[in-house]
Amino acid sequence: MKRILLPLSLMALMGCTATAPSEVSRNSSELVSSTTMRSFPNEVAIRSVQKSNVDIAQEFLDLSFALESGQKLSTLTKFSGPISIGINGTAPKHVVRDLELLITRLKSEAGLDVRRVSGSDANIHIETIPKRQLQSVIPTAACFVVPNVSSWSDYRRNRFKNKLDWTRLSERKNLTVFMPNDVAPQEARDCLHEEIAQALGPVNDLYRLPDSVFNDDNFHITLTPYDMLILRTYYSPELRNGMSRHEVAAILPDLLARLNPIGQSLPAARLQKTSKAWVRAIEVALGPKASSDKRRNAAFDAVKIAQDNGYRDHRLGFAHYARAQVSLGPDPKTAASDFARAYSIFRTLFGTSDIHTAQVSVQMASLALSAGHYDAALKFINESLPVAQKSQNGSLLFSLLAMKAEVYEGLGRFGDAKTLRREAISWGHYGLATRSDITKRLDLVASLRPRVSTKGF
Known part of the structure; x- marks a missing residue:
């Protein structure tokens, strides 16, 4: 969120x-x-991250096995197979444009098998609504993502049911990003980046990250090379649905050595x-x-x-x-x-x-x-x-x-x-x-x- x-x-x-x-x-x-x-426009991004893999591994675990509220997640969940993203109904032209640019980046930088489809056929739905309507539900949210719903009306009907509980997910199949349709194009684009990233991967934020949108300080507003590495790691075949934190932790050192070799020789900051x-x-x-x-x-x-x-x-x-x-x-x-x-x-x-x-x-x-x-x-x-x-x-x-x-x-x-x-x-x-x-x-x-x-x- x-x-x-x-x-x-x-x-x-x-x-x-x-x-x-x-x-x-x-x-x-x-x-x-x-x-x-x-x-x-989209620009060619550097794939390597100048950061110790020791730090990245710890951050990956803290991002992936907890919610922003502090609740713990017992297992890793992600999409299996190709991922489709679609817009429900109509959206401002700048939202459509920035979504296309984001999908291109997710393919090239995170290596994801992701494509845009019509809203009804999507794994990840995007629905734009008036800002006042969105904040009538969560007053402190600029935008947010919810699992197991496909529309705003679906969300309102099931808002207090267990099916929307992230801690009960075993696999990601159907999620919706809710964002305002009456804000600046940049604010809408920022929502696309952060909420789609959370729909795909970690749903937590950490203030100790200086180089990521997975941080509520809002300094970084589009996905960074660090964020793309996190998503690339998340969707590596070595990590599977249902894995525990301990199981993921055992795999990360070799996985990050392959994905980010430069991080092997850099000293760990080990920020508290x-x-x-x-x-x-x-x-x-x-x-x-x-x-x-x-x-x-x-x-x-x-x-x-x-x-x-x-x-x-x-x-x-x-x-x-x-x-x-x-x-x-x-x-x-x-x-x-x-x-x-x-x-x-x-x-x-x-x-x-x-x-x-x-x-x-x-x-x-x-x-x-x-x-x-x-x-x-x-x-x-x-x-x-x-x-x-x-x-x-x-x-x-x-x-x-x-x-x-x-x-x-x-x-x-x-x-x-x-x-x-x-x-x-x-x-x-x-x-x-x-x-x-x-x-x-x-x-x-x-x-x-x-x-x-x-x-x-």
């Missing part, structure tokens, strides 16, 4: 910036209406498992239900728990990032400090060519832009643009390009600024839900740039 979290690409200092001039809003609306959407207290704190801090005060208190708890537990990995950076997000309005100084701390942690761990660092760079760039520090803003923006493109994150591309356009406005490069703003909008049509959302975000970015001389910076 893909969870709803606070957006990861909001501009910093939202409550501290001036309102954009009215002519900016008018110009933005006109430009948004006249610009068409861009979308991402994430505490339930930290997970609860993060989910309250970034979830949609708690009050602002409760979210902020939970974010402070998450940072403290990470420090007390000795997390020296991306989870500490994410805790600081979460606290920065919920501190934007009430305490901008804390937000700025936490963004800087998160950026430092992610840059040290992953370098600047990583989505974790890029997601914080956009916040650092907004801070620099709001102070009129154009060179610093450009540094953060330019180092993050290739990462956003590679990660296929249209929303992040929009934010970075829109800010770069504002920097160029401040430097007097008006023609370049106009070109960049149009490019930003084209990605905004993919990454954001509506034209109104794009216009509002453009106005927000415009309000970051000081309307006074910044000569000397």
